[in-house]
Amino acid sequence: MISPTILPQGTSNAIEEGLELMPKFDAFGLLTAVAVDANTNEILMVAHMNAEALKKTMATGEAWYWSRSRSQLWRKGETSGQIQTIQEIRVDCDQDCLLLLVNVGGDGGCCHTGRRQCFYRRVDGIDENGTIRLAFV
Amino acid sequence: MISPTILPQGTSNAIEEGLELMPKFDAFGLLTAVAVDANTNEILMVAHMNAEALKKTMATGEAWYWSRSRSQLWRKGETSGQIQTIQEIRVDCDQDCLLLLVNVGGDGGCCHTGRRQCFYRRVDGIDENGTIRLAFV
Numbered sequence: 001m002i003s004p005t006i007l008p009q010g011t012s013n014a015i016e017e018g019l020e021l022m023p024k025f026d027a028f029g030l031l032t033a034v035a036v037d038a039n040t041n042e043i044l045m046v047a048h049m050n051a052e053a054l055k056k057t058m059a060t061g062e063a064w065y066w067s068r069s070r071s072q073l074w075r076k077g078e079t080s081g082q083i084q085t086i087q088e089i090r091v092d093c094d095q096d097c098l099l100l101l102v103n104v105g106g107d108g109g110c111c112h113t114g115r116r117q118c119f120y121r122r123v124d125g126i127d128e129n130g131t132i133r134l135a136f137v
Numbered sequence: 138m139i140s141p142t143i144l145p146q147g148t149s150n151a152i153e154e155g156l157e158l159m160p161k162f163d164a165f166g167l168l169t170a171v172a173v174d175a176n177t178n179e180i181l182m183v184a185h186m187n188a189e190a191l192k193k194t195m196a197t198g199e200a201w202y203w204s205r206s207r208s209q210l211w212r213k214g215e216t217s218g219q220i221q222t223i224q225e226i227r228v229d230c231d232q233d234c235l236l237l238l239v240n241v242g243g244d245g246g247c248c249h250t251g252r253r254q255c256f257y258r259r260v261d262g263i264d265e266n267g268t269i270r271l272a273f274v
Contacts, residue, residue: 002264020270020271034183089259090258090259091259092183094206099256113154121227123225123226123227126141134228137227
């Protein structure tokens with residue numbers, strides 16, 4: 001496969017209506033990436049990709065991210081077996097966010113806490129001290 | 138309603154397993170916020186919230202964001218009528234991302250291009266120049 005070229009951003013019209021990927025990286029060189037289970041549509045996790053992670057993802061068909069906490073490329077599932085095989089990649093209007101439709105390998109999980117997905121708590125209210133309380137979903 | 142207090146981040150255990158919101162803002166003071174249609178589970182858009190946007194969202198029950206392009210607070214739908222009424226807010230493991238389950242007002246749309254949601258293109262392949270090609274979903 002030809003290695004992809006990361007195009008610079010063009011006009012608003014090219015970005016929003018065009019058929020060339022011209023990603024809008026943030027000041028840290030990152031895109032937001034939302035991983036969704038391709039079968040259930042469940043949102044699994046939100047992470048980030050730099051240009052290199054995007055190229056690796058395109059080349060391998062598996063999700064690679066940039067770990068902000070570890071400052072390194074991160075092949076999702078390399079140690080856990082929870083490899084995310086890409087079924088489809090979507091991009092949003094201003095091209096600063098990708099949606100990854102994935103099949104999850106290993107035990108089908110995603111979250112480093114051992115849960116299937118990362119959004120296991122919801123906001124439950126504000127207590128008398130002003131603290132925003134959570135509850136498990 | 139008591140105005141919420143934005144707690145500083147605590148231990149890893151408090152962040153991941155605790156029942157107090159202690160959001161992890163990025164270097165720009167922002168969280169990622171994914172808005173999802175509460176009825177269909179469709180992912181509508183991905184935007185950002187600063188502490189003020191989070192407080193406004195909690196106080197009003199409607200989604201407020203921080204517009205990075207305009208550098209201002211943004212009451213979603215103020216001009217378009219596409220108000221996002223919050224049904225539930227979820228937070229991820231490391232508390233740097235919120236999931237908003239919303240009902241959309243007005244014509245039910247969300248994207249500034251006039252579409253119902255922002256992820257209307259998918260990656261379709263790489264052409265002979267290395268350009269990553271998109272196709273409309």
